[in-house]
Amino acid sequence: MNTDTITCHNVYNYGASLQAYALQHYLESLGHDVKIIDFQPWFHRDRYKPFFISPGGRLYSICKACPPLKYILVPLKYRSRLISMVKTWGRKKTFDDFTKQYLSLTCRYNTSEELKANPPHADVYIAGSDQIWNTESYNGKEPGYYLDFGTAKKISYAASFAVSEIQEEWRPFVKSQLSHFQHISVREKTGVSILKSMGFQNGVQVVDPVFLLGADEWKTLAHKAKDYGLKENNYIVVYDFLNDERIAAFVKKLKEHTNMTVVSINDFNILPYVDININDAGPLEFVSLISKAAAVVCSSFHASAFSLIFKKPFYVFPLIGQNNSSRMEDLLNLIGHHERFMPDEILDDMDYDAIQFVLDKEIGKSKDVLQSFIKS
CATH class of the missing domain: 3.40.50 (Rossmann fold)
Incomplete structure (x- = not known):
């Protein structure tokens, strides 16, 4: 069976990389042909870009109006960040090597729109694990992490909201996105409560994928x-x-x-x-x-x-x-x-x-x- 997962797999975070590997490896042990959808929205791609500025705020507006200014203003404002980035560049390489050697990826998708236009071919899509539905970060506001693409069966495994309740302004979005899932499992007990509060009575709590390996x-x-x-x-x-x-x-x-x-x-x-x-x-x-x-x-x-x-x-x-x-x-x-x-x-x-x-x-x-x- 062709099974594709989507998660935060390449964000230079130990847990993110390891849980992505664990779910892939466990499914492969069951005989599945597994690919991790290489979804890399802007907020994941720019982690190690030295002159990156988060959207919003005065500095972003100034540099957007005059891009060359970022090469002056960013070092002035984020000097310590740049120094730390240089010191840990070897860390980046170890993550890149791990991804290349141990994670089996689809082609790259940079936006949710790209996923909808050319979805990966699979029998099953699995959303999870980790904080893909955390609406207090960019992850939980991104349709791609809710499998808003393709026609394969859609389930989640150990997806995490990361919080005990979702802000009221994001509840309609999350509820709409989850409505096309055949089955939903989440990592936390609080996640089951969130699902019930939105009318999803059959949500199940499961363990993080890292526990699937001994x-x-x-x-x-x-x-x-x-x-x-x-x-x-x-x-x-x-x-x-x-x-x-x-x-x-x-x-x-x-x-x-x-x-x-x-x-x-x-x-x-x-x-x-x-x-x-x-x-x-x-x-x-x-x-x-x-x-x-x-x-x-x-x-x-x-x-x-x-x-x-x-x-x-x-x-x-x-x-x-x-x-x-x-x-x-x-x-x-x-x-x-x-x-x-x-x-x-x-x-x-x-x-x-x-x-x-x-x-x-x-x-x-x-x-x-x-x-x-x-x-x-």
């Missing part, structure tokens, strides 16, 4: 990662996007408690409170570093997910200024460990026998849901 499968893949010479189970991984003071304070306590090296997997920012900043990690390195860590502190859903997969103690903090923590809280509530969310103190070890029992049940259910959606 720890051994991930370790086999991560075996090809760069080796940073760190002693296994003797370091703490930090994944902190924003140099968060709350995380810094907690990590200081954890370091004093464990006397372990603190290692940061960086995006653009260098963290001053860690011992080692890693600026060139790609998706494989992300998996490998977590798999060999003693503990993880993060503000990331997928860092939390891989901590669970590899049975690592972990602590989660919400991103400052963003309303998307429901996905992390739902995951912690699922395993019965909400105390790991914004902790004040070092906590006892996690009962991974009990956690694995819950996860195995949810993973089995999710696999059944996905296969039944495709067949029915």
